[in-house]
Amino acid sequence: MTTVIDKPITTAPISTMHPATSVSVTTAIKQSFTMGYRGLLKIRHNPEQLFDVVLQPIIFTLMFTYIFGGALAGSVQDYLPIIIPGILVQTVIVTSIVTGTQLREDMDKGVFDRFRSLPIARISPLAGALLADVIRYLIATTITFVVGIAMGWRPDALGVIGATLLVIVCSFAVSWIFAFMGTVMKKASAVQGVSMLILFPLTFMSNAFVEPATMPGWMQTFVKFNPISHLVTAVRELTNNGHVGIHVLWSLVGAAIIIAIMAPITVKSYMRNA
Template sequence: MNSTAIKTGVSKRPLRKYTSFRQSVRNSLTMAYRGLLKIRRTPEQLFDVTLQPIIFTLMFTYIFGGAISGDVQSYLPVIIPGILVQTVISTSIVTGVQLREDMDKGVFDRFKSLPIARVAPLAGALLADTIRYTIATVLTFGMGYIMGFRPDGGFGYVALSGILVIACSWAVSWIFAFFGVIARTASSVQGISMLVLFPLTFLSNAFVPVDTMPDWLQWFVNINPVSHLVSAVREMVNTGHIGSEIVYSLIGALAIVVIFAPLTVRAYMRRT
């Protein structure tokens, strides 16, 4: 401690050096790898993305298939895209919950002492969770195939629809990451996220035709971003067609990132 610090009673801390964009990307990828190591050491973190697609696909198909489409096979082209979007987006809630848990445990406080970009732990967590989305996507399509679903669009459009869902879920994860930064507890993050996500997923065209709903509800369902994403996946998977629905989905995902990424980073910088 120098003489100035002794006189003022405040010790001088070394200032954090400016981090280049290239180094920030490298640090973020390193933190993403850390997230993958966490999954390998605690595989029970994958229970939601491994069991939920199987359970939901079986449950919704056999409960609603006969009532809505007459039989299970006719319902599969409708429900598989809906289950895919609902399952993958739901897993993005874990991003905010785990982020809050790490902050409560002081993990990010330890990261501050390292010569890395401050935003790297946040960006790394968001990148690592794309693996969870990919697992849920593959299992949902795989379960549908086992049950007899044969998409007319072909493998290429199936893969493209999966990439679209993963990208949109990554965008949505910024919303839950924001909740994870500003909320007080992990349980409150999960509660708030459920209140936001459940109306969007269930008040959509994911499970039943829109024309069976009341007129006032149809208005909301038709402008619901989840409905546009489900419709985009159905078009690609079932007909091999790329239409305006994919454009609406990408615009919605971009809007979420533009709004919530700066908010999340700013809140994260203040908290850490």
């Protein structure tokens, strides 16, 4: 006769690990670039996302130059040094709207809910989205310059490099505004609609396409203080004669102010809503 000895029932250990709530600055930066690479993969799998940065500078440059060149500057060749910098600034700044719309779409799809369960810095998905859009700005800038040169524009080589860096920095700063809108608005379509209502007056009521002297007095005052006008003038001076003037400084100061104000607000809103 054998005796059965009851053994205590054991269960597999339950993991009590939770996603890290804080990481080092270096790790957060690395994770942000990883999330930026994720954004580039999204573009590779959905190349139609680049239609705006590829087609818009081509269509706008050809349309504005050949429609208004003769009337405003006497000839297309004389209008190119005026219009190309204006088209460049308008195209790249408008492209920054995508940051807010895609951020809102990811939040609606629950993508950031999954990121929140991972042991990563919570800021890295937001920072990664902003970094990925820098590639879009570079593509739009390159295409605008190529189209202008193909039409006969001959810019200063070093000035082109400086203008490219300046426009990308300023567009990155502006993208923080639209990223904030993406965190507080309920629909991606609302982000896009409101953003266009803001940018269209700023870009068209500037010196991007025509000389302010032809405008009414009250509009000339607006154009004078419009930050887009300072950026357009800075790009014209850089690309046409390689001159680094006061407008470059004003543009950089404006970009720094926007980032200093909007980055903390956007991060706080993102942390609360994502």
